[in-house]
Amino acid sequence: MVSPHSASDNDNENGPGVSLVEIEPGVAVVMGDRPLEALGLPAEFDCEVSPFQLMPPGDIQNLADKISLATGGLNLAAQGVHGVVSARGLVRLAPETMKAMKSGLQPLTSGGKNLGVLVGKGGKIAHQIRWVPATGAAATNVLAALGSAAVTLALQSQLASVSKKLDKNLKETQSIAHTIYGDRWYDLMGLYKNAMRAFREAQDLGVVNQHTFSLVAADLSNLEGKRGSFRDNLRRHVAALNTDQKQQLDYIRENSNQILADVQAVLVAEETWRCFHLLRTAHISCDTTMDPALKEKQLAHMVEQVKREYAQSMDEVSRITLELERMCSLIAILPGKRSISFFGSNNTRNDGEVARMAATLAKTVSEMRNRVHAIPEKPEPKVKALRRNVPDDVLVLLQYLLPEDEPLLALAEATCYGEVFSGSDVYLGITLTQFFVADKDKMSQEGIIDKMYPLADVRYVRFQEQGSPMLEMFTKTDNLSLLFNWWAASGPKLADVRRIRDLFATVMNIPEEEYRDDSLFAEAHQAFAAAKTGMKELPRKSRHSAG
Structure with a gap:
């Protein structure tokens, strides 16, 4: 792994022999004086170093010269004992490594570059490394020098890595999409396999000539139609899930198979589309008859379009897969195991099995985006106003019911009166930006939180301690009276209820737009x-x- 190194440059008399120069977050050009097989990059780099297979040798040396010039020669980073600066290939940082870097890894810097070491098996230092991150002045110089080549290189590295993950996922679950789509799935997979065949042929040749590009050129219009159709299907699912929790759960129970199939179809269509454009950019790059300035302009336009459209599509895919995983996991833990409709009303699967399939797909999407697959953690509220300890099954339910990435700050139980509740026993919870009131039985049996309110909607809080404590809250839309039973009338339990009051009193406000000046x-x-x-x-x- 890349680790901070506290020693000076003189610890290694020859200086670091490897440098990683990021061309975008997570994708780096490997510079060094050692051959690829001697670099020994560890597992944290996601995959082995891949050589520049779609660039003529002259372009590779030109790339190395530009990077060396843009980074001030990299000092000792890439020269080593032989004094030769060479671009060895591309590597992708694993999402866990990127997360560690963002969460506080601060390598020692020297000469404007981060200094670290490569750690081999058993924690033994293999050799030093310099890392030029995709931020700061050095990275700006590199990107300016490389122009469209930087994004083209990133596409090559991503496609090589992503195609492996997608192929693995398709082997496990493509029967879903095949059952849903029939011949349409075979047509789509034909386009995908043809694009991958052309890509691997180009890798072997080192260039994309007209013969290779002609393998996919005629497929574009057909691919664009399928790509648009499957994305429209996905957006319909997103719209259908933009409802209350009961409707969401009902929709997932009836349509989980269709969502899984549509997600897979979009993934295949997007990777096929991205592969096509990578081949096209490489084909243009290999065209020696074009005016260099015009070539650079066309390549810059193409790669920017691919990067933007692909990111937009994968954002949509990521949202729906994470929501599907969350909802299927919730259904699987509700009491009274249910079967989920699969491949039509006459065929069902166990809800736990569907939840595992949804989790596998969500993990695949995260890996394809080179991101850590975040699994919701069971919440641990800091403030608790309950008669007894927090029931574990309640916390497990809230693990999937709460807004993503929002900690549960407080949890209480009370009897609620108001427009929505009429003497119901409820759970009252406070997150970072919202609070909820949930009927106990409905949440435990059906996985439903009745009402979620933005904390910004809390207008006024009133607290009475005589007898059983009562907290009255006035929000933008509702008035709520929360009665805490006899157990909260004194001692530590009363202090807990007061803390709940204080949290609400801290956020109560009247927005400026609601003020009047008569x-x-x-x-x-x-x-x-x-x-x-x-x-x-x-x-x-x-x-x-x-x-």
Whole structure:
């Protein structure tokens, strides 16, 4: 792994022999004086170093020269004992490594580069490394020098890594999409396999000539139609899930198979589309008859379009797969195991099995995006106002019911009265930006939180301690009365309830747009003051005239 190194550059008399120069977050060009097989990059780099298979040798040396010039020669980073600066290939940082770097890894810097070491098996230092991250002045110089080549290289590295993950996922679960789509799935897979065949042929040749590119050129219009159709299907699922929790759960139970199939179809279509454009950019790069300035302009336009559209599509895929995983996991832990409709109303699967399939797909999408697959953690509220300890099954349910990435700050139980509740026993919870009120039975049996309110909607809080404590809350839309039973009337439990009150009192507010400025009060105050002044002056005038 890349580790901070506290020693000086002189620890290694020859200096670091390897440098990683990021061309975008997570994708780096490997520079060094050692051959690829001697680099020994560890597992944290996601996959082995891949050579520049779609670049002519002259372009590879030109790439190395540009990087060396843009980074000030990399000092000792890539020269080593032979004094040769070479671009060895591409490597992808694993998402766990990127996360560690973002969460506080601060390598020692030297000469504007981060200094670290490569750790081999058993923690033994293999050799030093310099890392030029995709931020700062050095990275800006590199990207400016490389132009469109930087994004083209990133596409090559990503496609090589992603295709392996996608192929593995398809082997495990493509029967879903095949059952749903039939011949349409075979057509889509034909386009995908043809694009991958052309890509691997180009890798072997080192260039994309007209013969290789012609393998996929005729497929584009067909691919664009399928790509648009499957993305529309996905957006319909997103719209259908933009409802209350009961409707969401019902929709997932009836349509989980269709969502799984549509996600897979979009993934295959997007990777096929991205592979096509990578081949096209490499084909243009290999065209020696084009004007260099025009070539650079066309390549810059293409790679920017691919990067933007692919990111947008994968954002949509990521949202729906994470939601599917969350909802299927919730269904699987609700009491009374249910079967989920699969491949039509006459075929069902155990809800736990569907939840595992959804989790596998969500993990695959995260890996394809080179991101850590975040699994919701069971919440641990800091403030608890409950008669007894927090039931573990309640926390497990909240693990999937709470907004993503929002900690549960407080949890209480009370009897609620108001427009929505009429004497219901409820759980009251506070997250970072919201609070919820959930009927105990409905949440435990059906996985439903009745009401979620933004904390910004809390207008006023009133607390009464006589007898059983009562917390009254006035929000933008509802008035709630929360009665805490006898167990909260004194001692530590009363202190817990007071803490709940304090949390709500901390956030209560009236937004500026709800304030009004009616002039009647000002006019009335002025008239009253004038009348009061006149009444005081009148007796003085009367006494003066009477004298």
